[in-house]
Amino acid sequence: MTLQLSDVSKSFGATTVLEAVGFEVERGTRLAIVGASGSGKSTLLRIIAGFEEPTTGSVGLEGRRLADSTTNVGAHRRGIGYVAQDGALFPHLTVRGNIAFGLRRSPSREKRVHEVMELTSLDPELLERYPHQLSGGQQQRVALARALAPAPTVILLDEPFSALDTGLRAHTREAMVAALERSGVTTILVTHDQEEALSFGHQLAVISGGRLVQAGPPSEVFDAPLSAEVAEFLGAALFLPARTTGSGQAVCAFGELDVRHDLSNGGQAVRAMLRPSQLHVGGPTGEGDARVTAARQNGSTVELDLSLHDGFALTHRVPLYDGHRFPAGCAVSVRVDGGVVLYAAAATSDRAGTR
């Protein structure tokens, strides 16, 4: 076990930012913590780094107590690396100066600088450049190299890709994940980007309103979100009123569908959740399962307003070039692959947008 958090809470005055957060991170794994702005994820990271003290609870690393009610080991004594959102490279130092910053003066220092440069796929020609002479992606990789240089036990990444352009973001993320993979260091990433969180790590934790609401392997969390809120936060989701049949199936506007996970706590009237990727809209047919009430071209997709037979309405996108035309008023077939997740019934809209 590398890192342990137990019942960590944090308040600023009367405002509680974190409430009884606890989890464990295995050595060498990557954990992504995802949450909306203001959910407390950055505060959590700052507590682990040692920049903030927890109000209650404890933080431990490799069996060593870092913070609790009586202890608070300084950030500089924790052996935890930190990569800030903007990289936070020291502007008065070159790339070499930045990477060597946390290394003791010794003959092996230069060797280590070159090692982490290679690890993070940075061109040695950049060594004498100053931060303002680097691209955004290079800056973030230098920041990672700098954090990796002293060989920390854990690396913390605070939304390191959010300041980058969309194209650069994916490329930098891949390069950084590859570097972290090669280094084998335990890593925690906080982000508000669901895709980033789902693709980053071995583990995913969802934080909301200062509470850890779900944690587990990303596919498991995505597949069976413990609440409708988590389901919506992790990606587009379609909720339909449904009722259970008692034989592992649920009946909704799409007909009778298999139940993947039943989180409704019993009761017949429930809500069924499915992902838009599970829906397949076929070409116009005679009767069909739904009627197209409007169709709008939106780049390489067509956005269809569909009305199901029982009056349930939804918006769904289909590829522009899938061989079908969808004039308004036509009937279409709708197929649902995979099962649904059931939640307790709640007031829902009769119209939903899916992507």
Added chain:
Amino acid sequence: MLFAAAALIPLGYVMLAAFDMGWAQFAELVFRPRVGELLTNTVLLVLLGVPFTVILGVGGAWLVERTDLPARRVFAVLLVVPLTIPAFVASYGWASAIPSIHGLGGGLLVATLAYYPLVYLPALATLRGLDPALEESARSLGMNGWRVFIRVVLPQLRLAMLGGGLVVALHLLAEYGAFAFLRFETFTTAIVVAYQATFAGPNAAALGVVLAGLCFVVLVIEAAARGRLRYARVGSGTPHPASRVALGRATPFVVAALVVLVGAAAAVPLTNVARWLFATDAADWQPLLGATWQTVLLSVAGALAAIVVALPIAWISARYPGRTARALEGTYYVASSLPAIIVALALVTFTLRVIPVMYQTVATVVAAYVLIFLPRALVSVRAGIAQIPENLEEVARSLGVSPLVAKGRVTMPLLVPSLAAGAALVALGAANELTATLLLAPTGTRTVATGFWAAASAIEYAAAAPYALTLVLLSVPAVVLMFAQVKARRSG
């Protein structure tokens, strides 16, 4: 906290002086025709001087920044040149050119021409930072250039006008040399005369209390006028230059007016300094080296001390903003708004009563420079600290560096330019300081300013000329620095 307490010495002096003498003696010293005359002069000077400087400052800034004025880049620089000429040197220039110039009219003329750049610079900075889209929107709503200026630009310049006007008012209240030359009596000139006659006696103290009261009135008026006024640019927009108002047929008149203004404010004093320089002989230049050396030593010591005092206050203010920080900073600004003559009187009284060995020592002069010029250091250092992201230190700590070493290896190197700029502004201000230096410097000390004053007040104009030239040259770097900061503000 110790520094904050030290900053309160001048304020404490004013209160103690009033308390010490009791109401009867205070009333006897204050309620007399002589004080009424000084009050009338001083109040008239402020009431007329501030609007004049605001009109010239804002008008000049608008002309160079928002009209198609020919050679506007040249005028932008020329309009700031008077700031390189200390007011008492300008006064010397005018008095030596027109010996009959004196009184309120003379004082107003010289002070307005010397101080309008204090409004011009903030107005220029505001205009450069103003979103041109606001003016474009107003034009698209059918307003002509003049109405756009009145209804859109001028309201946005209010903070600059109030801030600049406040600085001018405080300068007018504090100025000694310029008015003494022109035989125009204000509270400050009267306090120096009283001090010279009766040392730090009750008369000087009573006048000091009234002068400090006037400063507070000015501060309160400015604060009330400012209220909670804040203007911020809304939205990022695309930066682009503002469109300029065509001056049309008025162009030659505007150019002529600006030439007259720059001529009166800069050319008259400078040509008279030059005229007297030609009349100098070797003996006039001889004491200059020693005076310059003493000036450099005193002003550098003042600058370093001011930076040492400013650093912790600026740090608290920038990193831990809150009531304590605001109270601490406010204490300094209020203390620094007191005229140099009050600071000097306070330090004379304080050293004589509490630590007599400090009386008329270099340390006391340095302390006075810190109290007078601290805001220059504070503004610079605080801005510098605020520009350094806090997370740089956090990252340094995550790399195994202790908080103190992180400050030394990361923050301090980045702060050096701001420290240097703040120190330069204090040093250059101290180098031109006359009033407090006259009262506090150890016997035998001669700075460039006091050397100039000794010669000029003895009507030895030629002997004063080398000092005047040196004072102008010493002011140039500070003005260049201030102008560069304004120019650095991008439009948009």
